[in-house]
Amino acid sequence: xxxxxxxxxxxxxxxxxxxxxxxxxxxxxxxxxxxxxxxxxxxxxxxxxxxxxxxxxxxxxxxxxxxxxxxxxxxxxxxxxxxxxxxxxxxxxxxxxxxxxxxxxxxxxxxxxxxxxxxxxxxxxxxxxxxxxxxxxxxxxxx
Numbered sequence: 177x178x179x180x181x182x183x184x185x186x187x188x189x190x191x192x193x194x195x196x197x198x199x200x201x202x203x204x205x206x207x208x209x210x211x212x213x214x215x216x217x218x219x220x221x222x223x224x225x226x227x228x229x230x231x232x233x234x235x236x237x238x239x240x241x242x243x244x245x246x247x248x249x250x251x252x253x254x255x256x257x258x259x260x261x262x263x264x265x266x267x268x269x270x271x272x273x274x275x276x277x278x279x280x281x282x283x284x285x286x287x288x289x290x291x292x293x294x295x296x297x298x299x300x301x302x303x304x305x306x307x308x309x310x311x312x313x314x315x316x317x318x319x
Contacts, residue, residue, distance in 0.1 A: 185268065187215055187308020199313075200287045209255065209279045210286075211312040213272040220304040227304075233273065236305030240276070242298040247278060249292075250285040254278050255318055272310070279318050 191199070217232030227235070240257070247254055255277030263271055280286045289295050 185310065187310060189303055189306045189308060196290075200283055200290075202283060204283055205315065207279060207281050207315075207317040208283075209277055209314045209316060209318065211310075211314060212276040212278070213260075213310040213312070214274040214276060215270070215307045215309060216273045216305055217307045222300065222304045230304075232305040232307065234305070235301050236274075239298055239301035239305065242301070243295075246289050246292070246295045246298070249294075250280070250289045252278055252280040252285055252289065253318070277318075 214236065216236060220227055220230040220232050220235035222235075244254060257274065257276040259274055260272050
């Protein structure tokens with residue numbers, strides 16, 4: 177069954193300053209889970225040219241390992257992460273490679289994390305590895 181409304185999906189790696197301010201500046205509404213749909217580059221692309229043979233997935237996994245401490249520092253926690261292996265309902269030109277979930281106690285906690293110099297230092301791996309992503313905020317917390 178198709179919907180009569182147009183539906184567009186656009187992957188991105190970074191936000192504009194306005195998007196970040198709007199998201200992090202929204203009214204506080206308690207705990208939330210972020211769904212991250214990730215599409216990796218075939219090869220990592222670091223701004224400084226390092227590791228040209230590293231896969232995008234492996235660059236992102238560097239970020240994934242390092243972000244665990246950043247999440248813990250603000251009271252957030254990782255959830256399920258794994259490869260996407262199929263699509264049951266709907267259509268999309270190309271599937272994402274991986275899904276990763278993270279629970280945050282508040283927008284303030286997420287804001288604190290992404291603005292911290294320690295987070296900024298590891299974000300280089302995320303940016304090098306990702307071709308694009310969708311980040312979807314959901315209300316609530318893990319069971």
